[in-house]
Amino acid sequence: MSDELKQHLDGLYEVIFSRRDVRSQFLSDAIPDEVLSRILYAAHHAPSVGYMQPWNFLVIKSDAVKQRMHAAFAAANDEAKSMFDGERRELYSSLKLEGILESPVNICITCDRNRMGETVLGRTHQSDMDLYSTVCAVQNFWLAARSENIGVGWVSIVKQEQLRETLGIPEGIIPIAYLCVGYVSGFNDQPDLEKAGWSERLSLNDLVYYDQWGQQGDENESLAKQIEKDKAFPVSSKQN
Amino acid sequence: MSDELKQHLDGLYEVIFSRRDVRSQFLSDAIPDEVLSRILYAAHHAPSVGYMQPWNFLVIKSDAVKQRMHAAFAAANDEAKSMFDGERRELYSSLKLEGILESPVNICITCDRNRMGETVLGRTHQSDMDLYSTVCAVQNFWLAARSENIGVGWVSIVKQEQLRETLGIPEGIIPIAYLCVGYVSGFNDQPDLEKAGWSERLSLNDLVYYDQWGQQGDENESLAKQIEKDKAFPVSSKQN
Numbered sequence: 001m002s003d004e005l006k007q008h009l010d011g012l013y014e015v016i017f018s019r020r021d022v023r024s025q026f027l028s029d030a031i032p033d034e035v036l037s038r039i040l041y042a043a044h045h046a047p048s049v050g051y052m053q054p055w056n057f058l059v060i061k062s063d064a065v066k067q068r069m070h071a072a073f074a075a076a077n078d079e080a081k082s083m084f085d086g087e088r089r090e091l092y093s094s095l096k097l098e099g100i101l102e103s104p105v106n107i108c109i110t111c112d113r114n115r116m117g118e119t120v121l122g123r124t125h126q127s128d129m130d131l132y133s134t135v136c137a138v139q140n141f142w143l144a145a146r147s148e149n150i151g152v153g154w155v156s157i158v159k160q161e162q163l164r165e166t167l168g169i170p171e172g173i174i175p176i177a178y179l180c181v182g183y184v185s186g187f188n189d190q191p192d193l194e195k196a197g198w199s200e201r202l203s204l205n206d207l208v209y210y211d212q213w214g215q216q217g218d219e220n221e222s223l224a225k226q227i228e229k230d231k232a233f234p235v236s237s238k239q240n
Numbered sequence: 241m242s243d244e245l246k247q248h249l250d251g252l253y254e255v256i257f258s259r260r261d262v263r264s265q266f267l268s269d270a271i272p273d274e275v276l277s278r279i280l281y282a283a284h285h286a287p288s289v290g291y292m293q294p295w296n297f298l299v300i301k302s303d304a305v306k307q308r309m310h311a312a313f314a315a316a317n318d319e320a321k322s323m324f325d326g327e328r329r330e331l332y333s334s335l336k337l338e339g340i341l342e343s344p345v346n347i348c349i350t351c352d353r354n355r356m357g358e359t360v361l362g363r364t365h366q367s368d369m370d371l372y373s374t375v376c377a378v379q380n381f382w383l384a385a386r387s388e389n390i391g392v393g394w395v396s397i398v399k400q401e402q403l404r405e406t407l408g409i410p411e412g413i414i415p416i417a418y419l420c421v422g423y424v425s426g427f428n429d430q431p432d433l434e435k436a437g438w439s440e441r442l443s444l445n446d447l448v449y450y451d452q453w454g455q456q457g458d459e460n461e462s463l464a465k466q467i468e469k470d471k472a473f474p475v476s477s478k479q480n
Contacts, residue, residue, distance in 0.1 A: 011251025012387040016282045016380055033466035041473050042256045044444045047382070049396060051433035053442045059463065062451040080364045092361065121332065121438065124320045126396040128371070132416065135375035136382075140256055142287070143383070147252040156289060156366040168453040176372065193291035198361065202293045204284045211302040213408040223299065226273035233281050 015147045017234040018187055022151030025184040026102040035148050036105070042144035043109070046137035049129035050121035054113065055137045055176075058167055060106040065166060069178070070100045072162040073155060080157050095196060098155045103182035108167055109138050111174045131174060138177045151184035203231075255387045257474040258427055262391030265424040266342040275388050276345070282384035283349070288373035290361035294353065295377045295416075298407055300346040305406060309418070310340045312402040313395060320397050335436060338395045343422035348407055349378050351414045371414060378417045391424035443471075 040057055048054060060066060077097065084092050100106060111134040123129045142152045155178045163175050193199055205227050209215050217224025280297055288294060300306060317337065324332050340346060351374040363369045382392045395418045403415050433439055445467050449455050457464025 012255050012383060013278070013282060015252050016384065017285050019285075019287070021287050033463045034470075036463060037466040037470045038253070038473065040444060040448065040467065041470060042253060044442075044447070045257050045259075045474060046379070047259070047261050047394065051431055051439045051441075053447075056447050056449060056453075058449045058451070058453065060451055065451050076365050080361070083359045083364060095361075097362075116439070119323045121320070121335075121433070122337075122396045124323060124397070125316050125399050129396050131368070132371075132375045132378075135372045136379045138372075139286070139376045139379040140383075142376075143252060143380075144256065154287065156362045156369045157364070159365050170453065173453070191291055193361070199291045199356065201291075202284075204280060207284070207293075207296050208280065209296060209298045211298070211300055211305050213296075213298065213410065213413070223273045223276060226277040227280065230274075230277045230281060233278065234285060 011147070013234075015143050019142060019146040020151065020187045020191065022153045022180070022184055022187070023096045023099050023192060025151060025186055025188075026099040026104075026180065026182040027185060028102065028104055029183045030104055031150065031182065035150070039141055039144040039148065039150070043137040043141035046133065046140045048133035048136070049123050050116060052116050052120055052123075052130055052133060054111045054115045054130045055134050056110045056112060056173070058108040058110070060108065060167075061104070066100055066106060068166045069106065069155075069158070069163070070098075072158045072166060073098050073100060075162075076157045076159050091196065091198065095192070095198070097157055099153050099180040099182070100155065103151075103153070103180035105181045107141070107179045107181055108163070108169075108175055109134060109141070109177045109179065110169060111176050112172065113174065114172050131176065134174075134176045138179070141179070145181060146187075149183065151182060151187065153180040154178070155180060251387070253474075255383050259382060259386045260391065260427045260431065262393045262420070262424055262427070263336045263339050263432060265391060265426055265428075266339040266344075266420065266422040267425060268342065268344055269423045270344055271390065271422065275390070279381055279384040279388065279390070283377040283381035286373065286377035286380045288376070289363050289369035290356060292356050292360055292363075292370055292373060294351045294355045294370045295374050296350045296352060296413070298348040298350070300348065300407075301344070306340055306346060308406045309346065309398070309403070310338075312398045312406060313338050313340060315402075316397045316399050331436065331438065335432070335438070337397060339393050339420040339422070340395065343391075343393070343420035345421045347381070347419045347421055348403070348409075348415055349374060349381070349417045349419065350409060351416050352412065353414065354412050371416065374414075374416045378419070381419070385421060386427075389423065391422060391427065393420040394418070395420060
C-alpha cells in the first residue's frame, strides 16, 4: 500500500467514525469563508442521478430567521415528546436535540425536483433518486465539516410547512436537511443517543445478508468471520 | 493547523472529489474480506434518525442472482431509453449505465422502516428521515470504497418489484441502493455524464442563497466572493 493511499484511508475512516450529530457543544466562533467554501464544494461534488445536481444551499446567519426556526422546533418538539410515555418521555425531555441559536451558521439543503425537466436519466424507475442525491450532498457536507473540526447537527423536528414559510421555499423544492453548523468544544466519543441510553449500536453481522434477504453468514462465510473479528475496529478512532 | 488535521483534510477532500459513479472500469479481482469489512463498518457508522440504524446490507456474489438483476436492468433500460428522442436517445444508447456482471460484488442497501417500532425520535415531522439515514450509509460506503481504490456504481434503472423479487426483500423493507462494487482499471477525472456531454457541472455560486430562498450573494457577500475564487479548487485532485 502506498503511503499516499494509507494516508487517505486513515483520514477518511477517522472522519467517518468520529463524526457526530452535534447539539450541545457549539461555540459561537465564526467560520472563515475559506473553510465554508471548501465544505460547500465537497457537498456540491456529491453523486447525483443523471448528473442532476438538484441541491441548493441556504446559508442562514440572520438572528431573526434563526429565532423563527427555533420557535418552529420548540412547537414541533412538544408534539413529538407527547408520543412517548413514562420513563421514555422523561428521558426524551432531558435530551438536547438542536443547536439552532448557539451555532453561528445554519444551512438548509434542498432538492429541486424540476432542475432538469420531468425526464431524468436514472429517475424513471426510482422516482426518489433526486432526493437521495441531495442526501449524499448532506453527508459529504457533514464529513467535510468534521474533517475541519466543525460540528454539524441535523434538525428534523420541525414542521415542513413552517420551515418552508420561514425560509421562503417555493413549491417543487423539497427541504431535505436543516443543519446547525459551527466549531465545537469537543466531539463526544459516542453518539448522544447511545450515551444517554436511548438505544444501542446494533451488531453489524446481524445486518448483513448473503445473496438473499435473511440469509446470514454461516460458519463457512469468511466475511462474517472477518466482521466479527473487526468488532473493535472503530474503537481506536474514538480516542481523539 | 496540526499535521494530523491537515492529513485528514487532504485525504477526505481527495476522496470526495475523485469519487466516481463507476460503470465501465471494473476488474474481476476479488475484494479481500478485510477490506469489505472495513467499508461495511464505515457504512454502519452513518448518522441515523433516533439512532435507528435502519439499514441492511445484502452482499451478492452469486452469478445466478447477478444474471437476474442484469436482465431486470436491461428490461427497465429499454423503457427508460424510450423516454428520450432523437440525438438525446442516441447519446443515451451509447452510455454504459451499470457493471452488474463485471464487478465481483453487488451490494443492496435497504431501509427497515419498522426497526424501532412506529414512533422514532426525529421522524415524527419528517417521515422520510429513515430513508435519508440509509442514503447516508450509502454515501459512507461509497467514500470508504473510494479510499480503498474500489469503485462503486449505483444502479437505479431497475423496477423495484423485480429487485424485490430477485433478492427476496419483504414488505416494509425499502431497497435504497443497488451498488456494483469492485477494483477498477482507473477512475475517470470527470463524471461519465459530464465527459459524454450529457450535462455540465453547475456553478456553485448559482446554488447558494442567503437567509431566504432566492437571495443571492451580492457584491458585499464575502462568502460568494470566496466561492468564486475557489472555482478551480477541486481541479488538483482530478490529476490522480
